[in-house]
Amino acid sequence: MTKVDKKKRGENYAIKIENVSKSFKLFYDKHYTLKERLVFWKNKKCEMKEVLREISLNIKKGESVALVGINGSGKSTLLKLMTKIIYPTSGTISIDGKLTSLLELGAGFHPDFTGRENIYFNASIFGLTAAEIDSRINEIIEFSELGNLIDSPVRTYSSGQYMRLAFSVAINVDAEILLIDEILAVGDQHFQEKCFQKLEELKKSDKTIVIVSHSLGSISQFCDRAVWINNGRIAMDGTIHEVIEKYLEVCG
Amino acid sequence: MKELLTNLYNYRQLLKSNVKKEIRGKYKGSFLGVLWSFVNPLLTALVYAIVFPIILRSAEPNYVTFIVIGILPWTYFTTVIMQGTTTILMNAAIIKKVYFPREILPISINVSGVINFLISCLIIFIFLIFSGIGFSWYLGFLPLVIITQFVLQQGIIFITSAINVYVRDAEYIISFIINMLFYATPILYSASMFEHSALNWIIKLNPMATIMNCYRDILFYQSMPALLELIIVLLVSCVLCYIGFKIFKKLERNFAEEV
Numbered sequence: 001m002t003k004v005d006k007k008k009r010g011e012n013y014a015i016k017i018e019n020v021s022k023s024f025k026l027f028y029d030k031h032y033t034l035k036e037r038l039v040f041w042k043n044k045k046c047e048m049k050e051v052l053r054e055i056s057l058n059i060k061k062g063e064s065v066a067l068v069g070i071n072g073s074g075k076s077t078l079l080k081l082m083t084k085i086i087y088p089t090s091g092t093i094s095i096d097g098k099l100t101s102l103l104e105l106g107a108g109f110h111p112d113f114t115g116r117e118n119i120y121f122n123a124s125i126f127g128l129t130a131a132e133i134d135s136r137i138n139e140i141i142e143f144s145e146l147g148n149l150i151d152s153p154v155r156t157y158s159s160g161q162y163m164r165l166a167f168s169v170a171i172n173v174d175a176e177i178l179l180i181d182e183i184l185a186v187g188d189q190h191f192q193e194k195c196f197q198k199l200e201e202l203k204k205s206d207k208t209i210v211i212v213s214h215s216l217g218s219i220s221q222f223c224d225r226a227v228w229i230n231n232g233r234i235a236m237d238g239t240i241h242e243v244i245e246k247y248l249e250v251c252g
Numbered sequence: 253m254k255e256l257l258t259n260l261y262n263y264r265q266l267l268k269s270n271v272k273k274e275i276r277g278k279y280k281g282s283f284l285g286v287l288w289s290f291v292n293p294l295l296t297a298l299v300y301a302i303v304f305p306i307i308l309r310s311a312e313p314n315y316v317t318f319i320v321i322g323i324l325p326w327t328y329f330t331t332v333i334m335q336g337t338t339t340i341l342m343n344a345a346i347i348k349k350v351y352f353p354r355e356i357l358p359i360s361i362n363v364s365g366v367i368n369f370l371i372s373c374l375i376i377f378i379f380l381i382f383s384g385i386g387f388s389w390y391l392g393f394l395p396l397v398i399i400t401q402f403v404l405q406q407g408i409i410f411i412t413s414a415i416n417v418y419v420r421d422a423e424y425i426i427s428f429i430i431n432m433l434f435y436a437t438p439i440l441y442s443a444s445m446f447e448h449s450a451l452n453w454i455i456k457l458n459p460m461a462t463i464m465n466c467y468r469d470i471l472f473y474q475s476m477p478a479l480l481e482l483i484i485v486l487l488v489s490c491v492l493c494y495i496g497f498k499i500f501k502k503l504e505r506n507f508a509e510e511v
Binding site: 024025032033034035037080083084085086087099101103108110112113120121123124125126127128129130133 | 262263264265266268269270273277280346347348349350351352419420421425505506508509
């Protein structure tokens with residue numbers, strides 16, 4: 001959508017999802033090799049499974065939205081569609097603004113390189129340039145609280161330290177839209193609190209945040225709006241307290 | 253194509269760090285480190301240089317240099333094609349989780365390959381000096397040959413890397429083809445030996461043969477390379493690269509679901 005269009009219609013959406021459906025091919029026995037494909041070319045046992053059905057959802061700039069729902073309801077698929085990792089079977093998704101997904105922490109980490117080098121690798125996956133990384137590397141290291149460990153290879157880190165480094169990179173990428181999937185359970189109590197503080201800060205600076213989480217307590221403090229996804233459809237969309245109340249009533 | 257260039261520009265740091273990881277990460281922890289990328293082809297060249305004069309009886313003078321000039325570009329070719337073909341599968345973990353322009357992966361394989369090759373050109377130069385062959389002004393054509401090989405490889409791995417996600421056999425088929433191609437490319441022998449053979453058309457059709465002949469002409473024989481043939485190969489490679497990119501983009505949409 002062009003800028004002119006938006007102004008004309010007076011909209012200010014960060015994420016616009018229209019009639020999106022997503023189906024996955026489900027194979028009973030997937031044939032990857034040529035031999036198998038030739039031998040079994042007739043009995044292709046596959047079934048289309050519809051994970052999301054005609055989802056329409058608009059998220060305004062500066063909103064913080066929680067996606068709730070039971071396992072396998074399609075929340076993560078929806079997040080993946082927003083990041084363009086996968087594409088919808090039908091419908092359209094338009095994104096306005098720089099988007100970062102915290103679906104996977106430490107993507108692209110190389111165990112033999114130091115924490116500092118890995119900050120560069122990891123941040124570059126999010127599309128940052130060397131100068132941009134240089135300007136915030138101190139902030140990242142400070143946030144991770146790794147101190148001198150930053151110059152040791154990441155294979156020597158404990159899993160908690162690894163996650164802390166990864167989270168510090170992701171949170172400092174400076175995107176306008178942040179998608180977060182179940183990763184807030186990072187590190188110890190102290191670090192978790194720090195993460196929420198940082199998210200709170202980002203929220204105040206008018207970033208759009210979409211969170212998938214099962215820790216209803218913390219998201220109810222943080223988000224304004226919640227969308228409950230059940231069986232690939234939007235079951236309810238409203239303020240966080242309304243939705244969580246209803247969700248706990250039905251699924252709790 | 254415009255999309256490719258803007259993506260490349262926006263994600264230039266990713267390309268850079270990927271290339272760095274490709275070059276340094278591979279040998280990290282080994283004693284000789286990056287040196288292995290040069291020791292390996294050198295040892296291969298040495299083996300051929302010992303064995304072939306015995307089999308062939310009459311070998312070219314300076315046969316070791318002759319072989320080294322053939323083996324190093326060939327190693328560059330096979331490494332890029334093989335690593336390029338598997339690169340998408342190798343990076344499955346990131347592809348499933350993060351969005352970034354996927355073409356960065358095959359491109360960084362090719363770029364790290366060409367950097368390795370440029371360094372290994374030093375070895376060729378050392379051989380040229382010590383064998384007394386020396387250098388000529390034709391060296392000025394060398395960049396054009398390297399660019400041609402680069403574009404050709406890029407076109408091939410755009411296609412093979414994407415196909416290998418859907419049909420895992422591609423990797424093995426390609427490794428077989430490369431093995432065959434080794435004998436259809438004038439690496440151990442010079443192209444002139446096949447001039448009157450019925451099999452000459454294979455060499456004529458093989459783009460790597462044209463490229464290899466140019467390396468030989470420029471470096472070993474110190475004569476004018478067959479420019480017209482080289483430029484035809486370059487043009488064909490550009491077309492292949494364009495088509496390859498289109499195919500890659502088409503198949504890319506389902507990478508995250510298939511890997």
